[in-house]
Amino acid sequence: MMAEAILLTIVTASTPLLLAAIGELVAERSGVLNLGVEGMMIMGAVCGFAFAAMSGNAAVGVVGAILAGMAMAALFGFLTLVLVANQVATGLALTLLGLGLSGLIGDPFTGKAGVKVQAIYIPYLTDIPLIGRLVFGQDPLVYVAVALTIAVSWFLFRTRGGLILRAVGDNHASAHALGYSVVRVRFLAVLFGGACAGLGGAYLSLAYTTQWLENMTAGRGWIALALVVFSSWLPSRLAIGALLFGAVGILQLHAQALGLGIPSQFLSSLPYLTTILVLVLISGNRLLLRANTPACLGQSFVPDR
Amino acid sequence: MLKNLITGAAALSLALAVGTANAQEKLKIGFINVGPKNDGGWTQGHWTGAEAVRKHFGDKVEITFIENVPEGQDAERAIEGLARAGNKLIFTTSFGFMDPTIKVAEKFPDVKFEHATGFRTAPNVTTYNARFYEGRYIIGQIAAKMSKKGVAGYIVSFPIPEVVMGINSFMLGAQSVNPDFKLKIVWVNTWMDPAKEADAAKALFDQGVDIITQHTDSTAPLQIAQERGLLGFGQAHDMYDAAPKAQLTAIIDNWGPYYIARTQAVLDGTWKSQSSWDGLKEGTVQMGAYTNMPDDVAAAAKEMEAKIKSGEFHPFTGPIYDQEGKERYKAGEVAPDGDLLSMNWYVKGIDDKLPQ
Numbered sequence: 001m002m003a004e005a006i007l008l009t010i011v012t013a014s015t016p017l018l019l020a021a022i023g024e025l026v027a028e029r030s031g032v033l034n035l036g037v038e039g040m041m042i043m044g045a046v047c048g049f050a051f052a053a054m055s056g057n058a059a060v061g062v063v064g065a066i067l068a069g070m071a072m073a074a075l076f077g078f079l080t081l082v083l084v085a086n087q088v089a090t091g092l093a094l095t096l097l098g099l100g101l102s103g104l105i106g107d108p109f110t111g112k113a114g115v116k117v118q119a120i121y122i123p124y125l126t127d128i129p130l131i132g133r134l135v136f137g138q139d140p141l142v143y144v145a146v147a148l149t150i151a152v153s154w155f156l157f158r159t160r161g162g163l164i165l166r167a168v169g170d171n172h173a174s175a176h177a178l179g180y181s182v183v184r185v186r187f188l189a190v191l192f193g194g195a196c197a198g199l200g201g202a203y204l205s206l207a208y209t210t211q212w213l214e215n216m217t218a219g220r221g222w223i224a225l226a227l228v229v230f231s232s233w234l235p236s237r238l239a240i241g242a243l244l245f246g247a248v249g250i251l252q253l254h255a256q257a258l259g260l261g262i263p264s265q266f267l268s269s270l271p272y273l274t275t276i277l278v279l280v281l282i283s284g285n286r287l288l289l290r291a292n293t294p295a296c297l298g299q300s301f302v303p304d305r
Numbered sequence: 306m307l308k309n310l311i312t313g314a315a316a317l318s319l320a321l322a323v324g325t326a327n328a329q330e331k332l333k334i335g336f337i338n339v340g341p342k343n344d345g346g347w348t349q350g351h352w353t354g355a356e357a358v359r360k361h362f363g364d365k366v367e368i369t370f371i372e373n374v375p376e377g378q379d380a381e382r383a384i385e386g387l388a389r390a391g392n393k394l395i396f397t398t399s400f401g402f403m404d405p406t407i408k409v410a411e412k413f414p415d416v417k418f419e420h421a422t423g424f425r426t427a428p429n430v431t432t433y434n435a436r437f438y439e440g441r442y443i444i445g446q447i448a449a450k451m452s453k454k455g456v457a458g459y460i461v462s463f464p465i466p467e468v469v470m471g472i473n474s475f476m477l478g479a480q481s482v483n484p485d486f487k488l489k490i491v492w493v494n495t496w497m498d499p500a501k502e503a504d505a506a507k508a509l510f511d512q513g514v515d516i517i518t519q520h521t522d523s524t525a526p527l528q529i530a531q532e533r534g535l536l537g538f539g540q541a542h543d544m545y546d547a548a549p550k551a552q553l554t555a556i557i558d559n560w561g562p563y564y565i566a567r568t569q570a571v572l573d574g575t576w577k578s579q580s581s582w583d584g585l586k587e588g589t590v591q592m593g594a595y596t597n598m599p600d601d602v603a604a605a606a607k608e609m610e611a612k613i614k615s616g617e618f619h620p621f622t623g624p625i626y627d628q629e630g631k632e633r634y635k636a637g638e639v640a641p642d643g644d645l646l647s648m649n650w651y652v653k654g655i656d657d658k659l660p661q
Contacts, residue, residue, distance in 0.1 A: 005511035111345040209499045209525045214341040218498045253508040256491040261658045264492035
């Protein structure tokens with residue numbers, strides 16, 4: 001069934017974006033603008049592949065990818081929160097570091113066969129026509145992405161911890177005055193962001209394709225960053241954004257294969273154009289859009305001692 | 306203090322100058338590449354060629370191999386960097402490096418440049434290419450014989466003449482076996498992005514093709530083919546190890562002999578600007594082992610390979626019609642090289658419109 005096949009490929013295409021973006025959303029909600037997502041993602045991809053290839057076990061690869069992302073994030077956190085370096089510059093530097101370091105680490109693994117994260121199979125349920133494989137036959141990381149999105153949404157808006165995190169992002173001076181450790185909250189948020197970015201990268205090299213190639217993230221980290229803004233920092237909208245971007249990307253390939261005669265360069269730009277278009281439509285309600293931006297996003301925090 | 310500093314700097318630069326003068330005995334060769342040296346495809350072919358030069362000339366050459374240079378402005382900076390560093394023979398191995406190469410060549414008239422798959426030459430710039438279309442014709446024939454549905458998927462990067470030539474040759478080969486053979490073409494607008502290439506392969510398979518070929522550089526499409534129990538062809542490199550059940554054959558780039566010949570020409574002082582275009586006959590294009598197919602198909606492919614090698618058959622022999630039905634080449638007429646290198650039209654039978 002072609003419709004089912006298309007939906008499956010759309011989910012595959014959207015998952016790495018969603019994984020990286022949900023982590024970045026949490027980091028940005030706490031007030032940290034982490035431009036190093038691309039670097040953390042690719043480090044996750046290479047370390048995930050390396051660990052999986054060396055151990056023969058995809059799960060080990062996934063854990064390795066998460067740790068790699070967290071390690072990069074810890075470095076970022078140390079530089080921007082402890083040493084109070086400029087967040088934008090540090091993030092960019094970390095992206096460059098990640099891209100270069102991953103090439104170095106990945107050299108012996110390029111072109112080698114990898115280990116694939118296997119899709120799950122539930123008897124009866126997975127065999128349901130049309131939605132069976134879509135809902136019950138995905139690989140575990142897709143379910144993790146969905147679970148993360150729901151969990152983050154619940155955490156941010158229904159728990160005290162989420163409230164504190166949002167408070168730190170909206171007004172770090174007041175949060176500090178109330179006695180909350182701004183640096184600690186942000187550091188944990190950044191670590192979570194790095195872990196998710198690493199996971200997103202691992203998805204690319206362990207499930208999407210089973211290979212490692214330098215620069216294989218191809219800018220998906222940047223797309224994840226854009227999606228966070230697109231989503232007005234709301235997890236539910238983030239899921240929609242990731243699906244939209246993934247869907248348009250896949251559908252344009254199908255449009256080409258169908259021979260519809262639309263210039264391919266235009267079709268290639270469609271995912272980006274569609275995302276901008278929807279963003280413009282959402283921004284129609286200025287009040288709603290601005291209400292969600294973490295007021296202290298990107299601002300360094302230095303407590304007056 | 307300042308006087309000591311200046312003396313020290315002068316001594317250092319003198320030492321360096323003497324050092325470089327000694328180093329000039331070695332011929333410094335540079336390579337600018339669009340991808341990583343172990344991409345299992347295009348750039349790896351050039352790496353293998355460079356290694357062949359290193360092995361052949363040993364101490365007489367010093368090779369710098371720069372990977373992952375994006376086509377465009379950055380390329381000019383990279384090429385100029387190599388020229389400034391004393392490299393006397395520079396290979397730029399992708400179409401998109403054409404204009405940057407010409408620009409830098411104008412500034413460095415005593416450095417020799419070799420640009421792959423382009424069409425602009427200069428007194429110190431040679432263009433070189435391989436007749437991949439010969440391989441495409443053979444795999445087109447195999448595709449038509451092996452495909453049960455009579456449709457193949459073609460994953461391509463950019464609509465440059467090199468790529469269009471390949472598509473046309475593939476189609477002509479397929480049509481020689483099955484005149485109603487159809488082609489579904491997907492442009493991914495990148496030479497290498499494994500995830501996107503995998504998506505393109507999935508989209509093509511989902512739409513009903515059962516055999517794919519590609520003009521992009523990663524093994525992702527073949528891996529998808531293997532996952533689904535379908536067939537494909539390797540590109541630029543033998544991709545058998547990545548997909549042993551799916552690869553039928555591969556078009557392999559073998560740049561070693563050409564690179565060694567050109568290096569020798571520079572060392573001998575006989576290097577001249579030219580447009581060289583070698584193929585199966587010279588060994589620059591090789592076909593991978595014919596696997597996953599019945600013996601008669603493999604035998605027919607080997608026979609066609611021999612015919613092209615001996616010059617008995619040329620893939621672009623008329624009658625050839627373009628999409629509008631106009632006869633481009635009469636029966637028995639062979640398309641001249643110049644036409645092929647600037648090809649911007651599809652042959653009849655391809656339903657897509659060529660992106661301009």
